[in-house]
Amino acid sequence: MKHLSKKEYSELTQKFSPPSKVGRNCLWAFAVGGAICLLGEILRQNFLSMGMEKDLAGLAVSTSLIALSAITTALGWYHRLACHAGAGTLVPITGFANAVVSPAIEFKCEGMVTGVGSKMFVIAGPVIVYGVLASEVYGIIWYFMNRF
Amino acid sequence: MDCCKKGDTLFFKQPPSIAGFAAVGGKKEGEGPLRECFDLLFEDNSLGEPTWEKSESSLQRYCIEQLMKKTQCTMNQIDYVLAGDLQNQCTASAYTLRGLDVQFLGLYGACSTMTEGLGVASVLAAGGMAKRVVAMASSHFCAAERQFRTPLEYGGKRTPTAQWTVTAAGALLVEPEGAGPFVQAVTFGRVRDFQVTDATNMGAAMAPAAAETILRYFQDSGYNPEQFDGIYTGDLGEVGSKLLLEILEQNGLCLKNHFDCGTIIYDLENQEVQCGGSGCGCSAGVLAGKLLPELKKGKLRRILMMSTGALMSQTTALQGESIPGIAHLVEISSVPKEEQL
Numbered sequence: 394m395k396h397l398s399k400k401e402y403s404e405l406t407q408k409f410s411p412p413s414k415v416g417r418n419c420l421w422a423f424a425v426g427g428a429i430c431l432l433g434e435i436l437r438q439n440f441l442s443m444g445m446e447k448d449l450a451g452l453a454v455s456t457s458l459i460a461l462s463a464i465t466t467a468l469g470w471y472h473r474l475a476c477h478a479g480a481g482t483l484v485p486i487t488g489f490a491n492a493v494v495s496p497a498i499e500f501k502c503e504g505m506v507t508g509v510g511s512k513m514f515v516i517a518g519p520v521i522v523y524g525v526l527a528s529e530v531y532g533i534i535w536y537f538m539n540r541f
Numbered sequence: 542m543d544c545c546k547k548g549d550t551l552f553f554k555q556p557p558s559i560a561g562f563a564a565v566g567g568k569k570e571g572e573g574p575l576r577e578c579f580d581l582l583f584e585d586n587s588l589g590e591p592t593w594e595k596s597e598s599s600l601q602r603y604c605i606e607q608l609m610k611k612t613q614c615t616m617n618q619i620d621y622v623l624a625g626d627l628q629n630q631c632t633a634s635a636y637t638l639r640g641l642d643v644q645f646l647g648l649y650g651a652c653s654t655m656t657e658g659l660g661v662a663s664v665l666a667a668g669g670m671a672k673r674v675v676a677m678a679s680s681h682f683c684a685a686e687r688q689f690r691t692p693l694e695y696g697g698k699r700t701p702t703a704q705w706t707v708t709a710a711g712a713l714l715v716e717p718e719g720a721g722p723f724v725q726a727v728t729f730g731r732v733r734d735f736q737v738t739d740a741t742n743m744g745a746a747m748a749p750a751a752a753e754t755i756l757r758y759f760q761d762s763g764y765n766p767e768q769f770d771g772i773y774t775g776d777l778g779e780v781g782s783k784l785l786l787e788i789l790e791q792n793g794l795c796l797k798n799h800f801d802c803g804t805i806i807y808d809l810e811n812q813e814v815q816c817g818g819s820g821c822g823c824s825a826g827v828l829a830g831k832l833l834p835e836l837k838k839g840k841l842r843r844i845l846m847m848s849t850g851a852l853m854s855q856t857t858a859l860q861g862e863s864i865p866g867i868a869h870l871v872e873i874s875s876v877p878k879e880e881q882l
Contacts (some may be wrong), residue, residue, distance in 0.1 A: 394753050395792050401734040406745040409783040411701040411816075418698070466694050475696025476813075482696050491696045499692035502592045516695065 418479050425474065425481030431459055433485075455486055462487035466494040492516040544667050548761035549754075550728040556877055557666040558719030559659075560673075561612035564830030565604045565823075567682065567708030569814075573807045578830035579709070580607045586683060586708055597626060597633040597681035597710075600822075602640065604710035605677060612714050616641050619714075620671035623662055625654035626679045626821055627706070628688060629854075633679055652747075652776050653730070654678040655711060655825040656869040659846075660727035662715040663871070672716060678848075679710035680820030684733030688739070689855055702742040704778045705814035707806060711825025713833070722836035725870040726762065730754040732852065734865040740858050743819055744781020744803075748847040749867035751777060752788040754847060758870050759794065766796050769839045773832065774868070775824035775848035776803040778816035802827035824848040836875045843874040 423450050433454045440450035465471040475482040482488055497513035514521065544553045563580050571582035581603055588599040601624065609615060622641070625648035626633035638645040650657035658676030665671040685706040686693055710817055715724070733750040759765065766772060777785055782801045789796055802816030802824045828846055835841040847870040853862065 394749075394756050394788070397734045397735070397749070397788065402749065403737075404810040405784060405787060406737065406742065406780075409787070410745065410780050413701055424717045462765060466696075469694060471655070472694050476698055478696075479698040488696065495694035495696075496835070498694055511684055516691065 404452075422479050422481035422484075423489035425478035426484055427481075429458070429482070429485045429487055458485070458487050459490040460518045461495045466497060473508050488521065489517060492520075544664070549731070549757045550726050550761035551660075551664065552726045552762070553663065553667045553724065555667060555718065556723035556725050556874075557663045559713050559722050559833060559873070560716045560719045560723065560878075561608055561610055561614075561714040562710045562712070562829040562833040563604050563607035564709060564826045565600055565607060566826055566830075567600075568684070569705070569812065570707060570709050570806065570826065573812060575806055575827065575831055579826070580611070580830070588679070589691055593681055593683035593687060594628060594632060595636070597628065597679055597684050598636040600681060600708070600710045601626070601633060601637040601677060601679045601712075604679065604712045605637070605641070605675065608675065608712040614673065614714065616643050616770050619643050619673050619675055621646060621662075621665060621794070622675045622677065623648055623658040624675075624677040624679075625642050625649050625658060626681075627651065627685050627724075633681070633684070636676070648678075650848070650867060650869065651852050652680070652819055652821050652823065653848040653850030653867050653869050654821045655775070655828060656846055656848040656871050657729070659713055659715065659724065659828075659871050660729060660869055662713070663727055666715045666717045669717065674715045675712055676715060677710065677712035678821035678825040680706050680708065680822035682706045682820075683706045685780040685820060699815055700741045701815055702739070702744070702778075702780050703815045704743055704776065704803060704817055704819035705807065705812075706820040707776075707818040707823040707826060709806075709822035709826035710818075711822065711827075711829035713829060721856065721877060722833055722873050722875055723877050724871055726757045726758070728754050728761070729871040730868040730870070732865045732867050734863050735864045738858075738861065738863050740853070740864065742780060743776070743851045743864070744778040744816060745784055746851045746864035747866035748777055748781045749788060750783050751781070751847060751849050751868040752792070754868040754870050755785075755789065755845070756792055756794060758845070758872075762872075763799035766794065766798060769798060769843050769845055770797055771832075772799050772845045773824075773827070773847065774799070774801045775850075776817065776819040777801050777849055778819065779809070780816050781849070805831070810874045821848075833873075836873060839875050841875065843872070846871050846873060
C-alpha cells in the first residue's frame with residue numbers, strides 16, 4: 394500500500410463521515426426539552442394550588458420528574474424518545490434519573506451489590522463527584538465573599 | 542501440504558470444500574432484506590434466557606444444531622470447532638462449546654472472526670489434519686452494547702457514523718474435499734492503525750487494514766477484480782466502504798463490484814442503523830445465509846470475502862488508545878478448479 398500519512402487519512406475520514414444534522418437535532422432537543430420543562434411547570438402550579446410552599450413545590454416537581462423518568466426508563470420508553478431528542482432528554486433532571494436507572498436495570502444480573510449497587514453510578518457517578526466538588530468550591534468562595 | 546504460500550496468500554492446490562452452512566438471526570435481522578436467507582430467526586432477542594450473554598450462546602447453539610441437521614452430521618464426527626464472538630474472553634463460544642464434547646479452539650479477531658475461522662479451518666482441512674472442521678462466529682446487539690457502549694435503556698443519540706451490532710450467528714462445515722463451494726485461497730491480514738480514536742466510527746478504523754489485505758491478495762494472485770462476481774467486506778459500513786474504495790483507487794485498484802455485508806444485511810433507509818451493521822455475526826450471517834447458498838446454486842461463481850475487525854477493548858478505548866484494524870480474506874468459488882470458471 395502506498396504511503397498514506399495519518400493526517401491525510403484523518404482528512405479523508407472527515408470528508409467521508411456524514412455530519413450530524415445539527416438543525417434537526419436542535420429542534421428536537423428544543424421541543425422535547427421544552428416539553429419536559431413545561432410539564433415541570435404545570436406540576437409546580439398544581440402543587441402550589443394545592444397549598445404547597447414554593448420551596449416544597451419545587452422539590453416535589455423534581456422528585457415527580459425523577460420518578461416519571463425512572464418509570465419510563467424501566468418500561469423501555471425513555472431511550473426511544475431520547476434517540477431523537479438527544480440533549481432534550483439528557484439535560485433536564487429526567488436525563489440524570491435515566492442515567493442511574495438504566496445501568497441498574499442492565500447490571501441487575503450481576504447481583505444486587507456488585508451489579509445494581511456498584512454499577513448504577515457508572516454513568517452518573519462523575520456528575521455526582523464533580524457536582525459535589527464544584528459546590529464545595531462555590532461554597533468556599535461564597536464564604537469568603539460574605540466575610541469581607 | 543497441498544498448498545503454496547505466495548506473499549501473504551495461501552493457495553490451495555486441492556481446495557477444501559464448504560460442505561455445509563447455517564445462519565441464525567434476531568428480530569431486526571428478520572425485519573431486514575435478508576429475512577429469507579436465515580435458517581432460523583428469533584422474534585425475541587433474549588431467546589428465553591435471563592442474560593444477553595446466555596442469549597448469544599443459545600444463538601450459537603441453535604446455529605451449530607442447524608448446521609449438523611443440514612449436513613446430517615453428528616458432533617462426534619467433527620474434529621475441531623473454531624469459534625469466536627465479541628464478548629470478553631470469547632465466553633459466548635466457550636459456554637456454547639461446554640455443552641458439546643468436541644475439540645474447541647477459541648478465536649478472537651473481533652468482527653473478522655468468520656473469515657479468520659474459515660481460513661484456519663481450510664488450512665487444517667487442506668493440510669490433512671482434519672476431516673471435518675466447523676468455523677463459527679456470532680454477535681449479539683444487546684451483549685455488545687452492554688460491553689462496549691452504554692446500557693440498553695440509556696437515552697443517548699447515536700452518531701451518524703455509528704453502526705448497529707448484528708444479532709446473528711453463522712457456522713460453516715469445512716472438509717478436505719467435496720461438492721463445494723471451495724476455498725481457493727486465504728490471505729490472513731496484518732494489523733493496521735491509522736490513529737482513529739472514534740469508537741463510533743469503526744468503518745474508518747478498519748478500512749486501511751481491509752485495503753492492505755486486498756492489495757496484497759491481488760499482488761500475490763495476479764488476478765484482477767473483474768474476475769470476481771463480488772468482493773465482499775464484512776462490516777465497513779457506508780463510511781468505511783467509501784474510505785476503502787478511495788485508498789484502493791489511490792493505489793491504482795478500482796473496485797466496481799464491491800459490496801459490504803453491513804449495508805446488505807439491513808435496510809439502511811428504514812431500519813435506523815446509521816452506517817450499517819457490524820459485529821462477527823454480520824459477515825457470518827451474510828456469508829452463511831446468502832453468499833454460500835448462491836455459490837452452491839451457481840448464481841455466484843467466484844467471490845472474495847473479507848471480514849474486518851476493530852481490535853480494541855473498552856479499556857484501551859478509555860485510555861485514549863487508537864483502534865487497530867485487521868482484515869482476513871478468503872477466495873471462494875463454486876467449482877474446484879479455477880480454470881473451469
